[in-house]
Amino acid sequence: MSATSPLSALLSRVDAAIVDLDGTMVDTLGDFAEALNRMLRELALPAIGAQAIEHMVGKGSEHLLRSVLAHVLASQGQAVDAAQVEVLYPAAWASYQKHYLAINGQYAQVYPGVVAGLQALQAAGLRLACLTNKPTDFAVPLLQAKGLDGYFAQVFGGDSFARKKPDPLPLLKTCEALGTTPARTLMLGDSSNDAQAARAAGCPVVLVTYGYNHGQAVRAVDADGFVDALAEFAAASA
16 A cells, blocks of 8 residues: 555544554464474374464464364364363463463564554554453563564453454453544454454454465455555555
């Protein structure tokens, strides 16, 4: 998108932006793969590949763990039911938390253009919040490790509110914390979760064309715009 594109007009109509974390600002697939496979080894279960994990990311750690457990049990030729997964889940969750906190950020990279994009949004006078389905205790240290924490007035995780994206509640609560109305608060994300939450909350939404969209083409998602890098906001706000 160029400076004369609808992105510029959109920025002129908003006072704040809510930014997703995994797949939008930071490529955390390496962290997920490392922590999950350490967990699986501890549970004497087979490893899982990064490509399979990518399709499971975005709906919170609880959903991710249950999806991984079901996947690896099925890979052993088992007929998997929810009860089997729930038997393993408590030990899996404890192991995953331990391993993820130990490696958080070590196998992750900030996407190109993210810092320039955040700087441009701040320079345009927008108040910024990070809203992720990742647990807050994972999200805050990751932002700090990658030098991104200073851009955000608020950071909310998947455990901050009663429901997670794609439910609109987290966006509505984040707007309240920012002191803005949904119609004047831009959602920046990478998936249908972000777009569905934004539509339901009444927020405009722009999606990045990289990231994790459950294995689906992101441009097929109902959104107000798409960017190949957050740095495009620098040109749009110039």
